[in-house]
Amino acid sequence: MTPNLLPRFRSALHEPRTAVVIGRWLGAALLVCFLTGLVSHALQDPPGWLTPYLSSRPVNGYRVTQGLHVITGLAAVPLLGAKLWTVYPQLFAWPPVRGVAHALERLGIFVLVAAMLLELFTGLFDTLQWYPWPFPFRQTHFWLAWLAAGGLFVHLAAKGPLIALHWRRPAAGLPQRRAFLAAVTAAVGVVTLTTAGQTVPFLRRLVLLAPRRPDLGPQGLPVNRTAAQAGTVTVPADWRLRVDGPQPYRLSLAELNQLPQYEVHLPISCVEGWSFSARWTGVRVADLLVRAGAPAGSGLLITSLEADGPYREMRMPAEYAVDPLTLLALRINGEVLTADHGFPARIIAPNRPGVLQTKWVARLEVI
CATH class of the missing domain: 3.90.420.10 (Oxidoreductase, molybdopterin-binding domain)
Known part of the structure; x- marks a missing residue:
């Protein structure tokens, strides 16, 4: 039972299948973002053992990896919003803790959600070169990525059976689910097409929402x-x-x-x-x-x-x-x-x- 003080959004889409589909898309975006972020961090501040293995080839290597990092990070913003909306009732289920195992699961979800929100929005502010916080961005961004990755593994372990149950397409789907997924796809497409041009040359004319037009200056x-x-x-x-x-x-x-x-x-x-x-x-x-x-x-x-x-x-x-x-x-x-x-x-x-x-x-x- 959820306290009446919390908002209630009544929708048939607050259900596991929708959450799993959005979660797959979000997980793919975050995986690419995480791996390319590690490349960026290693090239900017390599540990001593890695320095001899750094290569000046391919010539456009950093351009591609960092471009993908920012593109997938921006795409993950609407995906994360859709995912949180889908699972909203479960985030505020009452009572919040029903035993030790449940408490650990809830703690993992808290770490995952908090780290992902901070990671994506500090990254978004970095693309704008706006740092309204007292802590160093690069180091904080790096360690938040590991916190988010750890929280995600805990979440997948706890919800593995439920995810497996709803991974395949059901025989009869909700009509509104298709509309919702189409709307989410459109939102991700608009964000990507209007920002990726700051890295991808053939999309340069569409950089309506990008922080930079790279051919101006x-x-x-x-x-x-x-x-x-x-x-x-x-x-x-x-x-x-x-x-x-x-x-x-x-x-x-x-x-x-x-x-x-x-x-x-x-x-x-x-x-x-x-x-x-x-x-x-x-x-x-x-x-x-x-x-x-x-x-x-x-x-x-x-x-x-x-x-x-x-x-x-x-x-x-x-x-x-x-x-x-x-x-x-x-x-x-x-x-x-x-x-x-x-x-x-x-x-x-x-x-x-x-x-x-x-x-x-x-x-x-x-x-």
């Missing part, structure tokens, strides 16, 4: 952190790139421009879910390493001119440093970098998160 590319925010609007007139290694040296911008120049076509792919390809021209980082006398297998510590920020210093594993597509870029789409895009020089490398494509480079140190 200075020099045809969006900017997450501007030169004003980083305190790098004015670059010292005597700026020289410092390269530290067994044979350290310094290069002025004019000297960098006199070195062999290469052009690559690579995307900027950001954790918020948008990505866009551009033509980058500059000096190969591998050539700078050779000139510094770097031993084989050396990585880099790259330091930016910005005064502070979590990515002021960035470590680049050897796999990326020696890749011929990794550049110290001086131009974008044939134009000299603007301040917002990292003038006088920035890093561009394949299969790397945008936050690791360091702008306003001041120093390269062989490690």
Whole structure:
């Protein structure tokens, strides 16, 4: 019996078969979102044991995985709403606890629902670059994903027999169930089609609800952190790139421009879910390493001119440093970098998160 103080929604769709169908869709979206999220976390902040195994190929690897992460995360929002509506009466069944086993099951559901709500909506706010909370987003998002995964396994174990019973299509279905599932499908389709274009080029014209249109911005590319925010609007007139290694040296911008120049076509792919390809021209980082006398297998510590920020210093594993597509870029789409895009020089490398494509480079140190 449910207390009268709680709202009552009378519908024949508050039943197991509908919950199982929505749960399958939601589970598939969350599985893709969880796995691609692990890839993103590993590329942004890899543990030491994983670093030697990171690869600069495929070139668009991070673009695809992070795009899928955000696309499935956004699609999971209406799916989660539909799932919670379907099981609403069970969430507030009375009495709330009917024994030790039931208490553990209810605790698992509480952890699952709370973690999923926080995970999806903090992720949604991240796509908007809006952080109205005091805790660090990335670390919190990572551990909430594991809490949600744990809660989901507990829930599946507790409800396994009921899920199995209603997994197959019944001989006679509710007419309103078809309409409800069609409405949920339409909602997911609208959300996906109007947001996925920030990553998927052929859907770009439909980005009505996407936080970013990736082809708009200075020099045809969006900017997450501007030169004003980083305190790098004015670059010292005597700026020289410092390269530290067994044979350290310094290069002025004019000297960098006199070195062999290469052009690559690579995307900027950001954790918020948008990505866009551009033509980058500059000096190969591998050539700078050779000139510094770097031993084989050396990585880099790259330091930016910005005064502070979590990515002021960035470590680049050897796999990326020696890749011929990794550049110290001086131009974008044939134009000299603007301040917002990292003038006088920035890093561009394949299969790397945008936050690791360091702008306003001041120093390269062989490690």
